[in-house]
Structures are given as structure tokens and as C-alpha cells.
Amino acid sequence: MTVDVITLFPEWFDWMRRPRHLTNAAEISGLDIRCFNPRDHTPLGQGQVDDSPYGGGPGMVLRVDVIAAAMEAIYGMPAERVRDTRRVVVLSPRGRPFTDTIARDFAALPGITLLSGRYEGLDERVHEHLANDCVSLGPFVLAGGEVAAMAMIDAMARRLPGALGNAESLHRESFSPGLEGRVEHPHYTRPAEFRGWGVPPVLLSGDHGAIEDWRRSQVRAAPRAGTVVLSPPLSP
Numbered sequence: 001m002t003v004d005v006i007t008l009f010p011e012w013f014d015w016m017r018r019p020r021h022l023t024n025a026a027e028i029s030g031l032d033i034r035c036f037n038p039r040d041h042t043p044l045g046q047g048q049v050d051d052s053p054y055g056g057g058p059g060m061v062l063r064v065d066v067i068a069a070a071m072e073a074i075y076g077m078p079a080e081r082v083r084d085t086r087r088v089v090v091l092s093p094r095g096r097p098f099t100d101t102i103a104r105d106f107a108a109l110p111g112i113t114l115l116s117g118r119y120e121g122l123d124e125r126v127h128e129h130l131a132n133d134c135v136s137l138g139p140f141v142l143a144g145g146e147v148a149a150m151a152m153i154d155a156m157a158r159r160l161p162g163a164l165g166n167a168e169s170l171h172r173e174s175f176s177p178g179l180e181g182r183v184e185h186p187h188y189t190r191p192a193e194f195r196g197w198g199v200p201p202v203l204l205s206g207d208h209g210a211i212e213d214w215r216r217s218q219v220r221a222a223p224r225a226g227t228v229v230l231s232p233p234l235s236p
Contacts, residue, residue: 028162
């Protein structure tokens with residue numbers, strides 16, 4: 001799988017080649033994370049990539065001609081044809097919410113391109129003519145799409161064959177079909193008691209049937225994916 005990121009900060013992604021599950025995915029499944037800076041391909045002088053928005057307002061907008069030039073240099077074809085050959089995703093708060101299901105779908109693709117915006121985002125013509133998908137990490141605003149791209153790459157990569165030490169983890173983890181989209185049960189380990197805080201006795205019983213029943217009950221009691229759970233108020 002090839003993941004291409006068009007970003008003004010390609011060096012931010014260097015660390016993603018170091019975590020164990022990502023190096024496993026690269027060595028075993030051929031994961032290749034490639035980053036491209038549109039400044040290297042801009043048709044404008046002095047590395048310009050953005051401009052003020054038509055109609056006025058604060059901030060700057062990444063230009064469509066700059067993004068198109070970068071895509072044409074990377075793929076060797078007209079920018080508007082790239083989306084006919086691979087998934088091209090704009091990272092934007094306006095996009096569909098990123099979920100475990102989307103991560104699984106993306107992980108099955110041979111290649112994907114992530115367009116990481118900055119400032120006020122990308123010229124709307126990038127959305128309309130150069131991309132074929134738009135995804136949001138959540139209902140909040142980031143300074144740019146880089147953090148969202150990293151989160152998406154991590155979620156995709158861990159689903160590639162060989163990425164995890166035990167592939168069975170994928171079938172019974174939070175939001176998986178095996179848990180019907182719910183979150184996983186709580187986990188405990190040694191010590192059995194710490195500062196008076198104990199472990200549920202069933203987990204120390206050695207009764208594997210009872211333990212499995214307890215775990216299932218905890219999963220059923222947990223909210224499904226997409227459920228909004230408000231935090232409790234802070235203590236005065």
C-alpha cells in the first residue's frame with residue numbers, strides 16, 4: 001500500500017517510519033509512506049503556495065494551481081485524472097467523520113493520497129475537481145491536516161498483514177465487528193491490589209467461562225461507536 005501525503009511539512013512524518021507496527025507493515029505488507037511538499041512544485045515565484053481569499057476575510061487559502069502542479073509532478077498525468085486512478089482525500093472539518101470502518105476500507109486500497117490543508121484550507125476547486133473524498137478527524141479545528149493524516153495512517157497501517165504481533169487483536173478490539181461496534185472491555189494486570197484499589201474478583205478466579213461472561217457484559221454496557229458521552233463535571 002502506498003500512502004502519499006501532500007503537505008507543507010513533510011518532515012513531520014519522519015517519525016512514522018519508526019514505530020514497530022509501521023515498520024512491520026512496511027517490511028511485510030509493503031507500506032510506503034511518501035510525502036511531497038507543494039512548494040517544491042509551485043509554478044509561482046519564491047515558493048508561493050497560497051493567496052488571500054476572494055471576497056475578503058482572514059487567513060490564506062492554498063491555491064488550486066499549486067496543488068494541481070504538485071499532483072502532476074508526482075503522478076505524471078493531468079491532476080484531474082489522478083482521482084480516476086486512486087483515492088484522493090481532502091482532510092477537512094467539512095468531510096465525513098473518520099471511523100474504524102473507513103480505516104478498514106482505506107487499508108484495503110493499493111494506494112491513497114491525502115491532501116493536507118493549512119491556513120483557511122484548500123481552494124474549493126481542489127475539492128470539486130482534484131479529489132474524490134473528504135474526511136474529517138472530528139468536530140474540531142486543527143492548524144492543518146498533518147495530525148489528521150498521521151492518525152489516519154496509523155489506523156490504516158495497523159490493519160495491514162504483519163503489522164501487529166497478534167492479528168487476532170483486530171477482531172476483538174474497540175469498534176470492530178467482533179464487538180458489534182462497541183468499545184472493548186476494561187483491562188487489568190498486576191498488582192492485584194494497589195492503594196486499596198482492587199481487581200474484579202472474577203478476573204482472579206481462574207474460571208475462564210465466568211471471565212468471558214464478565215467481559216461480554218462489559219462490552220454490552222459500553223456505548224456504541226458514535227455515541228456522545230459527556231464528561232462528568234470537575235470536582236470543586
